[in-house]
Amino acid sequence: MSMLGRLAQTARLMVGMPDYDAYCRHMAEHHPDAAPMTRAAFFRDRQQARYGSGGGRCC
Amino acid sequence: MTRHLPWIALALVGAGSLGVVATMRGEPVNALWIVAAAVSVYLVAYRYYALFISNKVLGIDPSRPTPAVRRADGLDYVATDRRVLFGHHFAAIAGAGPLVGPVLAAQMGYLPGTLWILAGVVLAGAVQDFMILFISMRRDGKSLGELVRMEMGAIPGTIALVGAFMIMVIILAVLALIVVRALAESPWGLFTVVATVPLAMVMGAYTRWIRPGAIGEVSVIGFIGLIAAIIFGQSVAESATWAPIFTLTPVQLCFGLIAYGAIASLLPVWLLLAPRDYLSTFLKIGAIAALAIGIVVLAPPLRMPALTQFAFTGTGPVWAGPLFPFLFITIACGSVSGFHALISSGTTPKLIASEGDAPFIGYGAMLMESAVAIMALIAASILDPGIYFAMNAPAAITGGDPATAAAAITAMGFPVSAETLATTAREVGETTIVSRAGGAPTLAVAMAEIFSNVLGGPGMKAFWYHFAILFEALFILTAVDAGTRSGRFMLQDLLGLVSPRFKETSSFVPGLIATLICVGAWGFFLYQGVTDPLGGVNTLWPLFGISNQMLAAVALMLATVVLVRMKRERFAWVTVVPAAWLVLCTGTAGLMKLFHPDPKVGFLAHAQVFSDAVARGELLKPAASMGEMSRIVFNDRIDAALCALFLVVVAAILFYTVRTCRAALRLPRPSVTEIPPALEVAR
Numbered sequence: 001m002s003m004l005g006r007l008a009q010t011a012r013l014m015v016g017m018p019d020y021d022a023y024c025r026h027m028a029e030h031h032p033d034a035a036p037m038t039r040a041a042f043f044r045d046r047q048q049a050r051y052g053s054g055g056g057r058c059c
Numbered sequence: 060m061t062r063h064l065p066w067i068a069l070a071l072v073g074a075g076s077l078g079v080v081a082t083m084r085g086e087p088v089n090a091l092w093i094v095a096a097a098v099s100v101y102l103v104a105y106r107y108y109a110l111f112i113s114n115k116v117l118g119i120d121p122s123r124p125t126p127a128v129r130r131a132d133g134l135d136y137v138a139t140d141r142r143v144l145f146g147h148h149f150a151a152i153a154g155a156g157p158l159v160g161p162v163l164a165a166q167m168g169y170l171p172g173t174l175w176i177l178a179g180v181v182l183a184g185a186v187q188d189f190m191i192l193f194i195s196m197r198r199d200g201k202s203l204g205e206l207v208r209m210e211m212g213a214i215p216g217t218i219a220l221v222g223a224f225m226i227m228v229i230i231l232a233v234l235a236l237i238v239v240r241a242l243a244e245s246p247w248g249l250f251t252v253v254a255t256v257p258l259a260m261v262m263g264a265y266t267r268w269i270r271p272g273a274i275g276e277v278s279v280i281g282f283i284g285l286i287a288a289i290i291f292g293q294s295v296a297e298s299a300t301w302a303p304i305f306t307l308t309p310v311q312l313c314f315g316l317i318a319y320g321a322i323a324s325l326l327p328v329w330l331l332l333a334p335r336d337y338l339s340t341f342l343k344i345g346a347i348a349a350l351a352i353g354i355v356v357l358a359p360p361l362r363m364p365a366l367t368q369f370a371f372t373g374t375g376p377v378w379a380g381p382l383f384p385f386l387f388i389t390i391a392c393g394s395v396s397g398f399h400a401l402i403s404s405g406t407t408p409k410l411i412a413s414e415g416d417a418p419f420i421g422y423g424a425m426l427m428e429s430a431v432a433i434m435a436l437i438a439a440s441i442l443d444p445g446i447y448f449a450m451n452a453p454a455a456i457t458g459g460d461p462a463t464a465a466a467a468i469t470a471m472g473f474p475v476s477a478e479t480l481a482t483t484a485r486e487v488g489e490t491t492i493v494s495r496a497g498g499a500p501t502l503a504v505a506m507a508e509i510f511s512n513v514l515g516g517p518g519m520k521a522f523w524y525h526f527a528i529l530f531e532a533l534f535i536l537t538a539v540d541a542g543t544r545s546g547r548f549m550l551q552d553l554l555g556l557v558s559p560r561f562k563e564t565s566s567f568v569p570g571l572i573a574t575l576i577c578v579g580a581w582g583f584f585l586y587q588g589v590t591d592p593l594g595g596v597n598t599l600w601p602l603f604g605i606s607n608q609m610l611a612a613v614a615l616m617l618a619t620v621v622l623v624r625m626k627r628e629r630f631a632w633v634t635v636v637p638a639a640w641l642v643l644c645t646g647t648a649g650l651m652k653l654f655h656p657d658p659k660v661g662f663l664a665h666a667q668v669f670s671d672a673v674a675r676g677e678l679l680k681p682a683a684s685m686g687e688m689s690r691i692v693f694n695d696r697i698d699a700a701l702c703a704l705f706l707v708v709v710a711a712i713l714f715y716t717v718r719t720c721r722a723a724l725r726l727p728r729p730s731v732t733e734i735p736p737a738l739e740v741a742r
Contacts, residue, residue: 010146012274014344015337016406018137020272026133040271044329046134050406051328051336051541053548 016050017043066106073099077177080365081170087360090437093173094354097433101426104181109422112186116622116630117193121415123736126200126408136200138412141419148407149424150340152188152399153347155234155535156392156607157428159498161436163600164389165447166377167370169363169440171386176436179387179394180429183637187395187611189421190618190634191403196417197733200409203400203614207712209732210620215715219613220553222708223401225701226606227546228577230398232584233599234535234542235320239312239589240497240596241528246305247296247488248525249312252532253305254288255335262334274337281338289525293488313589316539317582323536324543324574332540339534346506346530350434353509363440363447368472376452376471377496378597379659384648387640388604393432395637397610399425435498438505445475446483446492450501453594454494455681464493488521496594499535503527546577587694592681593659601652602701605645609705612641616716624723624731642709649706653699662702666695 009019020042027036037045076096080088113119127138139147164172195201198209204223208216242249261284262277270276295301307315323331373381378389392398403421411417439447448471449457449464457464461480468475484492487507492500507523515522548564550573555562561569584602588595615638622631655661658668670692672679682688723730 006140006143008275009140010143011341013139013143013147013410014150014340015274015333016147017272017274018134018139018410022137023133026131026137030131043266043272047329047333049135051332051544053545 017046066103069099070103073103080173084365087362088365089358089360090354090441091358093169093361093433093437096173097177097430100177100181101430104185105418105423105426108181109185109189109418112189112422112633113418116627116633117190118627119193119414119417120736121413123414125196125411125414127410127412129734130199130409135406136409139410141412141416144407144410144412144416145420145424147410148402148420149427150344151402151405151407152392152396152424153343153428153431154392154538155237155499155531156396156398157432158435158502158531159237160390160392160600160604161432162439162498162501163377163451163596164386165363165436165439166367166375166451167382167386168366169361169436170365171370171382172390172436173433175386175390176394176429176432179390180425183611183615183640184393184395184399184429185422185425186633186637187397187614187618188399188403188425189418190621191400191614192408192411192421193414193417194618194621195404195408196411196414199734200406201404203404203617206404207613207617210617210624211712211715211719215712217553217556218708218711220549222606222610222613222705224546224549224553225704226398226603226610227542227549228580229584229599229603229606229701231320231539231542231546231581232588233596233603234538235313235316235581235585236588236595236599237497237499238316238532238535238539239309239585240495240594241499241503241532242307243309243312244306244491245489245528246302247292247521248528248532249305249307250295250301251285251288251292251525251529252536254292255285255338255529255533255536256331258284258288259331259335259338262337263330266334267329277334278337278341281334282341285338285342285529289522289529292525293521296488309589310586313582313586317578317585319536320539320543320582321574321578323540324547324578325571332537332544335533336537336541339530339537342530343534346527347431347434350438350506350509351430353506353513354434354437357509357512359437359441359509361437361440362442363444367444374659376448376456378600379657380601380648380651380655384644384651385601385604387644388601388608388648390432391604391607391611393429393435395608395611395641397607397612397614400610400614435502438502438509441508442501442505443475443479444473445469445479446504447501448473449475449480450492450495450504451498452494453496453592453597455592455594457494459491459494461491461493486517486520487524489524494594496596498596499528499531503531543574543577543581546581547573550577583697587697591694598698601648602698605648605652605702605705608641609645609709612638612645612709613712615641616712620716620719620723621731623720624729626729628720628724642713645709646706649702649709652702653706662695662699666692666699669695 020039024036073096076092079092080096127136130136161172194206204216204220207219262281265277369375370382445468448468457467461477465475465477503524506527507520510523511517511520551561551564588599591598615634618634619631651660652662656664658665669688673688
């Protein structure tokens with residue numbers, strides 16, 4: 001992966017957003033019959049997952 | 060042998076620098092000596108101690124599938140590049156803690172803090188983070204409470220959960236108090252922080268409907284908005300109509316924050332919490348990086364003495380009590396922070412690609428946070444000590460205005476003139492800097508000093524000061540919002556043990572009740588801190604320190620139990636030594652806060668002084684009425700009860716640790732409940 005790509009991925013994961021492409025790869029590999037979430041749905045799902053429970057941050 | 064030579068050289072550099080820091084007296088020491096000492100210590104500790112723990116103590120096995128591999132789902136469990144994961148983990152553990160504690164500890168001089176930060180992180184803090192990450196990683200990424208339950212039993216699990224909830228309450232109160240101290244009577248600061256609310260909502264709407272997922276784009280928009288808010292804030296502060304609206308007293312601000320906490324934590328997360336977290340996270344990383352660069356480029360001399368008289372007398376104005384045990388609870392984050400045990404058993408273990416990455420992420424990220432604490436300590440120490448003490452001593456000592464403050468601080472042995480205090484305030488665009496306790500304003504003055512020297516000159520000081528205040532307030536408010544939510548879920552978990560209805564985290568009424576209890580709990584301590592004549596930080600920070608270090612002790616005791624149950628008890632000293640130290644510190648500090656005869660230190664002694672006065676019908680400053688007198692007594696007793704509760708938690712976990720360890724030692728084989736490697740990829 002390029003340096004810039006990795007930086008962007010780091011920045012996104014810092015706010016709890018996993019990599020969408022990795023998710024799509026996972027779905028294609030393990031669940032080829034299921035339709036993966038769209039990018040927007042994936043974003044909303046992960047946003048709710050990270051913040052919905054409140055945790056994930058230190059003092 | 061030759062491969063060790065560069066490391067031996069590095070160790071010598073570190074020892075030499077530390078020697079300079081420790082022994083130079085009379086002439087100013089350059090901050091870079093501390094930086095050099097710290098970096099060498101970190102690198103050598105990582106190269107040798109982290110790898111020793113990894114290979115010998117824990118037996119890390121890179122071929123063993125991690126939860127991210129075994130349960131890969133592309134969402135929660137994703138094998139992640141270790142550099143990317145390092146960033147994620149670091150962003151999650153680094154908050155206001157490592158910035159505030161060292162600033163408060165600087166009242167004893169820079170030396171005690173520096174030594175504790177370095178020794179603490181290498182032997183306790185990084186060990187704890189790494190071990191909990193390891194333990195969680197071998198158990199499908201379970202949380203700390205579940206881990207204690209699995210390895211020690213249901214009762215200690217529940218006790219740990221109660222402890223964690225109380226810590227959350229105290230952390231939220233103390234963080235909110237820092238915001239109050241920084242923003243009260245500061246129209247410029249308050250305006251910029253208030254402006255972030257609509258700004259975040261615009262960002263939220265943008266990512267919800269216009270460009271879902273465009274985090275980078277919306278963060279740039281938000282950042283531009285923030286800068287505009289800071290610049291515009293100056294006009295607000297100078298406007299005759301607007302300035303009074305944004306000039307709030309501490310008590311008004313306190314109620315504002317309580318209302319904000321309750322409302323914000325009930326709003327949908329995409330509207331306010333998430334977008335503001337983007338801003339605060341990126342701003343935090345950027346500001347930390349800028350501070351590091353600024354310190355290295357500027358290479359400022361340290362103006363605070365290595366040791367002040369307060370290191371010996373324990374009568375410092377910022378917080379009361381002797382060096383042992385209070386220094387070790389004042390600096391928590393940066394040395395060892397129990398809160399990290401919750402993070403290390405949170406999302407990170409579910410994202411780790413290989414067990415071999417665990418030392419880099421668990422131990423390494425904590426070293427990085429320790430570096431942040433070192434920078435905060437340096438920042439506080441490059442200020443004129445007179446300014447430092449005038450800002451951090453409570454109004455009861457300074458009298459609240461530059462003239463009385465200058466006289467009081469000069470009498471302490473740190474000469475400063477009223478003009479210096481007034482000029483400093485004017486330069487940073489504030490009406491006063493006297494008695495702005497809580498660490499954040501001190502750090503902001505130091506950052507303004509460093510940044511304006513590197514970029515923009517003295518004319519930019521006011522901008523940088525408010526930038527620094529905004530950056531701290533922003534992530535503290537995010538923490539208040541997110542913390543209220545997690546507190547609510549913890550409480551629902553606990554109440555669910557009594558009444559199962561509370562477990563339904565999705566239904567509205569139980570959630571609302573739990574939220575209100577949670578906000579009420581931290582709001583109570585916040586109000587108490589705001590109205591405290593000693594500035595509140597004096598009372599609340601030690602409680603926070605005790606609770607946080609107590610959780611660290613619990614985490615390290617859990618790690619000890621796991622080592623013993625793995626039949627690796629010959630290495631148990633790795634966790635026993637720091638756990639014992641923390642039990643000793645929190646135990647002593649807790650008992651002193653309870654029973655110390657000096658009313659400045661002991662809660663009960665303080666309550667006694669006031670209740671005796673009530674009995675005599677006499678008013679004691681700062682109380683203005685008998686009602687206030689009784690409230691002070693009541694607050695003291697609540698604080699004492701909380702302290703006692705923390706002591707009971709430590710004692711109970713210690714009891715269960717010893718019991719579990721003894722049972723495990725009697726068994727002929729390992730008895731840990733790890734997910735066995737045989738289960739690999741089967742699912």
